[in-house]
Amino acid sequence: MKESLASTTILGKDHTGGVPTALTLDLLRLQGEAMTLGQRAKIVGRFSPAEQIDIHQEYATAQAVFWKKWTVFRCSQAGEGDPNFGDVQKVLGVNRYFAREIVNPEAGAFIVDLGGGSGTVPASFTKQQREGLAGCAIIDNNDLLAEKAEQRLKRMSIANSRFINHDLADGSLPEKLSEIISAAKPSHVVVTTNWSLYFLDAPTRTLFRSCLDPKVIGGRPSRLVANCITVGKFDREKLKQGFIKHLPSYLARFPKTTFRAIQALKQMEQFADELTETTILRTAGEFETLMREAGLTIAAVNPTLLWGQSTAITAVK
Numbered sequence: 222m223k224e225s226l227a228s229t230t231i232l233g234k235d236h237t238g239g240v241p242t243a244l245t246l247d248l249l250r251l252q253g254e255a256m257t258l259g260q261r262a263k264i265v266g267r268f269s270p271a272e273q274i275d276i277h278q279e280y281a282t283a284q285a286v287f288w289k290k291w292t293v294f295r296c297s298q299a300g301e302g303d304p305n306f307g308d309v310q311k312v313l314g315v316n317r318y319f320a321r322e323i324v325n326p327e328a329g330a331f332i333v334d335l336g337g338g339s340g341t342v343p344a345s346f347t348k349q350q351r352e353g354l355a356g357c358a359i360i361d362n363n364d365l366l367a368e369k370a371e372q373r374l375k376r377m378s379i380a381n382s383r384f385i386n387h388d389l390a391d392g393s394l395p396e397k398l399s400e401i402i403s404a405a406k407p408s409h410v411v412v413t414t415n416w417s418l419y420f421l422d423a424p425t426r427t428l429f430r431s432c433l434d435p436k437v438i439g440g441r442p443s444r445l446v447a448n449c450i451t452v453g454k455f456d457r458e459k460l461k462q463g464f465i466k467h468l469p470s471y472l473a474r475f476p477k478t479t480f481r482a483i484q485a486l487k488q489m490e491q492f493a494d495e496l497t498e499t500t501i502l503r504t505a506g507e508f509e510t511l512m513r514e515a516g517l518t519i520a521a522v523n524p525t526l527l528w529g530q531s532t533a534i535t536a537v538k
């Protein structure tokens with residue numbers, strides 16, 4: 222018998238990324254106007270086939286427009302151009318902590334950075350970690366970033382490093398990736414993703430499955446290390462409190478950058494608002510579920526980044 226739409230539960234209890242829990246599809250339709258594109262995209266499978274096609278197209282277009290629009294603000298480095306996200310990140314130190322302490326690549330590792338932007342993760346390693354790498358591939362489909370990322374990697378003297386312009390939204394990895402990895406002769410492969418992967422569930426699962434597939438990484442020891450927003454949205458009050466609490470130490474360590482970070486805060490809020498409107502923001506729990514469904518095992522979860530607002534998950538095959 223056909224499933225009654227009216228009684229279809231939309232989301233389970235773990236899904237707290239901004240979509241109300243336990244709504245029926247009919248209720249959801251009634252509230253359709255109020256749902257953001259990101260929310261509709263997150264539950265796309267619940268819509269009719271025709272609606273699904275529309276949501277897919279609308280989502281893909283909005284994502285491309287969004288990331289291009291915010292390229293300069295979101296992917297500039299601290300001190301570069303106008304006050305930007307990089308200044309805020311440098312002050313907060315979350316990228317440094319994620320890259321150095323959690324990703325913490327061993328000598329001989331090859332880094333694959335999914336949605337890697339201008340190379341924030343490799344650029345945040347210590348000099349020693351960077352010099353020990355066998356190679357690095359940043360995969361991102363924003364061509365405005367290619368030159369910036371390549372120059373940054375060159376400055377960092379990371380061996381065998383490159384930016385690969387590739388769209389990950391359908392869950393596919395670049396065809397030449399396995400060849401690139403094997404040419405670098407790494408001892409390990411570490412796949413990272415820092416606040417990226419805003420794709421639909423199915424391609425995200427495919428991506429998780431294939432990024433640790435021996436066909437891609439050549440059977441070397443490997444892990445996936447993802448940093449994501451803990452509850453799928455930042456609590457601004459908590460971020461503000463944490464920032465104010467640590468302000469004296471930030472000012473003492475990075476006076477210029479801290480002033481720039483303060484100047485960037487208004488735009489940060491605007492960026493975060495637009496991100497929430499257009500994008501699938503998954504909770505850490507949802508990322509873990511997708512990883513398990515992709516056949517991975519969760520090896521470690523660190524929920525302490527950014528005063529608990531961000532969570533790093535390490536998974537292995």
Ligand SMILES: C[S@@+](CC[C@H](N)C(=O)[O-])C[C@H]1O[C@@H](n2cnc3c(N)ncnc32)[C@H](O)[C@@H]1O
Pocket residue numbers: 284288295296335336337338339340341342360361362363387388389390414415416417418
């Ligand atoms: C929040 S930024 C994170 C960038 C970088 N990981 C960092 O920590 O600075 C998200 C990145 O995902 C990339 N992205 C968005 N959609 C993508 C897609 N379909 N394929 C590949 N990359 C994509 C964007 O261009 C952007 O650089």
